[in-house]
Amino acid sequence: MAVTKRRSPIESPDGTKKFLTATSVIPGFGLSTGVTLTMLSLVVLIPLASILWSSSELTVADFFATIARRRVLMSFWVSIETALIASLINMVMGLIMAWVLVRYEFPGKRLLDGMIELPFALPTVVAGMALTSLTANTGLIGGALEAVGIGAPAYTRAGIVIAMIFVGIPFVARSIQPVLEKLDRRAEEAAFILGASPWQIFRRVIFPEIRPAMLVGFGLAFARSLGEYGSVVFIAGNKPFQTEIAPLLIMSELQEYDYASATAIALVMLILAFLILFAMNLIQSQAAKRVGER
Amino acid sequence: MQQHSSPWVRRLLIGLTAVFLILFLAVPLIFVLVQSFSRGLGVYLSAITDTFALQALALTLVTVLIAVAVNTIFGLFAAWNLTRYRYFGYKIVNTFIDLPLSVSPVIAGLIFLLTFGRASPIYPLLTAAGVRVVYAIPGIVLATIFVTFPYVSRELIPVLDARGTDEEEAAALMGASGPVIFRRITFPHIKWALLYGVVLCSARALGEFGAVAVLSGRLRGRTLTLPLYIESLYQEYSYAPAFAVSSILVVLAIVILVARAAVEHKGDKRGEL
Numbered sequence: 238m239a240v241t242k243r244r245s246p247i248e249s250p251d252g253t254k255k256f257l258t259a260t261s262v263i264p265g266f267g268l269s270t271g272v273t274l275t276m277l278s279l280v281v282l283i284p285l286a287s288i289l290w291s292s293s294e295l296t297v298a299d300f301f302a303t304i305a306r307r308r309v310l311m312s313f314w315v316s317i318e319t320a321l322i323a324s325l326i327n328m329v330m331g332l333i334m335a336w337v338l339v340r341y342e343f344p345g346k347r348l349l350d351g352m353i354e355l356p357f358a359l360p361t362v363v364a365g366m367a368l369t370s371l372t373a374n375t376g377l378i379g380g381a382l383e384a385v386g387i388g389a390p391a392y393t394r395a396g397i398v399i400a401m402i403f404v405g406i407p408f409v410a411r412s413i414q415p416v417l418e419k420l421d422r423r424a425e426e427a428a429f430i431l432g433a434s435p436w437q438i439f440r441r442v443i444f445p446e447i448r449p450a451m452l453v454g455f456g457l458a459f460a461r462s463l464g465e466y467g468s469v470v471f472i473a474g475n476k477p478f479q480t481e482i483a484p485l486l487i488m489s490e491l492q493e494y495d496y497a498s499a500t501a502i503a504l505v506m507l508i509l510a511f512l513i514l515f516a517m518n519l520i521q522s523q524a525a526k527r528v529g530e531r
Numbered sequence: 532m533q534q535h536s537s538p539w540v541r542r543l544l545i546g547l548t549a550v551f552l553i554l555f556l557a558v559p560l561i562f563v564l565v566q567s568f569s570r571g572l573g574v575y576l577s578a579i580t581d582t583f584a585l586q587a588l589a590l591t592l593v594t595v596l597i598a599v600a601v602n603t604i605f606g607l608f609a610a611w612n613l614t615r616y617r618y619f620g621y622k623i624v625n626t627f628i629d630l631p632l633s634v635s636p637v638i639a640g641l642i643f644l645l646t647f648g649r650a651s652p653i654y655p656l657l658t659a660a661g662v663r664v665v666y667a668i669p670g671i672v673l674a675t676i677f678v679t680f681p682y683v684s685r686e687l688i689p690v691l692d693a694r695g696t697d698e699e700e701a702a703a704l705m706g707a708s709g710p711v712i713f714r715r716i717t718f719p720h721i722k723w724a725l726l727y728g729v730v731l732c733s734a735r736a737l738g739e740f741g742a743v744a745v746l747s748g749r750l751r752g753r754t755l756t757l758p759l760y761i762e763s764l765y766q767e768y769s770y771a772p773a774f775a776v777s778s779i780l781v782v783l784a785i786v787i788l789v790a791r792a793a794v795e796h797k798g799d800k801r802g803e804l
Contacts, residue, residue, distance in 0.1 A: 261616050263699045265709035269612035273624065276605045280673075280680055281630055287645040288638070330551050337548045341541060349548060351792050355556045357731065358784035358791075360738025362758040363777040366765050367559035370566065377562075403555055435537070457632075464635025467740030467758065471765065484637040484741065491641065491745060496650055503638045510633040518626065 288507065291500045303501040308477050309486065313505065316482040319394055320462035323401030328455045331409020332447075338410070339417040353407050361467030364403050369471040372396055392474030397482060400468040405458035412454030416447050449524035456517040460510055563781050566774035578772035579779060586752045587760035588779070590668065591737060594756060598675040598736040599729055606683025606728060611717070613684075614691035615699065625688075631680045639677050640745025643670055666748030671756060674742035679732045686728035690721050727794045734787045738780065 292300065303309065338350050356364065372379040372391040379389030390396040420443065428438045466484040473480045475489075483506055490499040568575055578584065613625055631639065645651060647664035657664060664670045702712045740758045747754045755763065757780060764773035 261696070261700070262703045263615050263696060263709075263712065264703060265611065265713075266616050266618075268709070269608045270616070270618070272608040273605070273612045276601075277609075277624065277627055280601075280605075280677055281627060284642040284646045284673075284677065285630065285634075287642050287651070291645045291650065330547075333544050334548045334551070337544050341545060343545055345549070347792075349552055351788055352552050352556050354788060354791065355560065355784065358734045358738075358787040359560070360740065360758045360761075360777075360780050360784070362738070362740045362762050362765075363563060363780050364559060366761070366773060366777065367562045367566075370770070371559060371562055378558075399555075403559070406552075406555060435540070460633045464633070464638065464741075466635065466637050466744070467738075470762075484635050487635075487637050487641065488741075488745070491644070496645070496648075499641060500645065503635075503641050506635055506638060510635070514626070514629075514633045 288500060288503055292504050295497055295501060300501050303498045304505060309502060311478045312481050312483045312486040315394065315480065316463055319397040319401055319482065320459055323398045323462050324405055324455055324459040326402055327405040327458045328409050328451060331454055332413060332451055334410040335413035335417055339414055353410055356404050356406050361404060365400055365468035365471045368400055368403060372399060372472065391472050392480065394480055396472040397469055397480060400472045401462035401465055404465050404468055405462050408458040408461065409451060409454030412450045413447050416450040420446055449520050452520050453517050456513050460513045463509065560781060563774050563777050566770065567778040570771040574771050575775045578775035583751050584760060584776050587755045587757045591757040594672050594675050595733050595736040597672050598679050599732050601676050602679055602683045602732050603729060606687055609684040610687035610691050614688055615696055628681050628684055631677050636678055636739065636741025637745060639742035640674050643673050643746055665746055667754060670746035671743050671754065674746050675736050675739050678739050678742050679735045682732035682735060683725065683728035686724045687721050690724040694720055723794055723797055727791065730787055730790050730794065737783060
């Protein structure tokens with residue numbers, strides 16, 4: 238640990254950050270860095286690297302031959318399509334829920350607010366089982382939908398979307414709520430006095446402020462839906478080319494001990510997940526910059 | 532402040548929120564509870580006192596305990612490290628910690644299968660030492676640690692960031708040692724956030740399915756966690772027992788939500804969350 242000449246705990250005098258050298262008088266830099274990096278490497282980085290290492294054993298031709306199989310391509314498509322629909326629905330509903338829970342007072346509000354996080358607390362298998370039984374043609378909701386001619390959602394892509402909506406519910410609302418709570422109401426009042434309609438106030442004054450949070454929530458929900466397994470496994474029905482999402486395909490390849498294919502598919506999914514992560518970091522840093530400019 | 536929007540917009544939005552949440556969250560929850568008693572109390576009790584169910588519960592609790600302990604230790608060190616010091620690469624470290632959140636649970640299982648399984652270079656060493664990771668309990672525990680890895684640190688980092696470092700610096704300049712600073716100054720500020728992180732981490736560890744499904748040998752009574760056991764019951768069309776065992780997890784989920792609300796309320800009052 239090194240205590241160098243300091244001005245603020247955050248930046249060294251010349252504003253540079255030195256490799257593994259902190260500019261703080263607070264003790265424990267060496268220990269905390271050591272523990273953090275060691276545990277991070279053991280739990281996350283080394284295991285994740287195994288996928289790169291394993292896929293390096295595949296030739297490029299093998300890799301593409303695996304990925305370009307119609308069943309694999311369809312599973313990517315089904316995954317992306319269903320996750321996108323589910324997260325878009327969650328984005329709109331999340332915006333409405335955040336608005337209602339921050340701006341309105343009504344009986345039962347705290348209960349609804351507390352319920353939002355149920356998908357984090359309820360094991361996904363349990364949710365998947367309940368949603369499957371409810372939406373199958375013998376179930377309460379599925380039966381009713383069948384009777385009116387829509388058809389039971391279970392074992393179709395609509396069922397997958399329903400499961401993904403369930404797991405993604407908290408992300409957008411929980412991302413927007415704190416931003417909406419901290420929003421300076423004076424701007425809205427000024428707009429109101431200047432004659433703006435409620436819709437104009439929302440679109441021109443409020444929405445630009447909450448858009449980054451909404452997009453980050455969308456990204457989180459999308460990433461979560463894309464990788465979701467537990468709640469989808471029953472409701473999907475797992476018909477190749479139709480209701481087989483990529484995580485299910487990875488699982489079935491593993492059950493056949495086809496590690497190479499599983500790794501190749503997983504690598505594509507990982508790259509996709511990292512792209513989403515990267516996009517969200519970009520949105521967040523731009524939003525931070527915007528706030529900083531004021 | 533006065534409401535600008537008309538009352539029917541307000542009613543419509545509140546109605547939409549209520550219908551959406553009730554349909555997607557309350558109905559499935561109530562459905563599980565109703566289904567679990569659908570064959571009567573006798574079936575319910577025999578399902579939840581089944582030896583395999585109890586063994587699955589025990590394995591789940593041990594797994595949760597280890598995962599929460601490991602991630603709490605990590606969370607405290609990482610949060611301290613990432614908010615108290617600025618060094619080259621701290622942003623990258625911060626991003627890496629959150630990686631497990633964007634990795635599919637199935638892939639989380641796969642990476643441990645590749646690291647410790649038959650295809651791994653250390654597999655001969657592990658076999659020679661008699662250690663089984665894959666299709667055994669260590670694999671289940673490792674995968675659970677992985678998927679819940681950021682849960683504690685993520686709750687602590689914003690709180691520590693918001694507090695700033697002034698008090699700790701003052702203490703350090705007056706000669707307080709690291710442990711004393713942590714115990715007397717930092718910890719009182721983060722205890723509610725820490726508890727919140729632990730609750731979230733337990734919830735996720737309790738319900739983890741995909742990652743554990745890859746690494747479990749699915750031996751009933753040996754390597755089945757509660758969610759895996761429930762799945763196996765459901766696959767055998769033993770619906771009432773599957774829902775009965777699920778009801779334990781539903782009750783735990785409700786307890787977690789209430790605990791979460793209580794912790795948040797307490798922390799809110801003190802402005803520490």
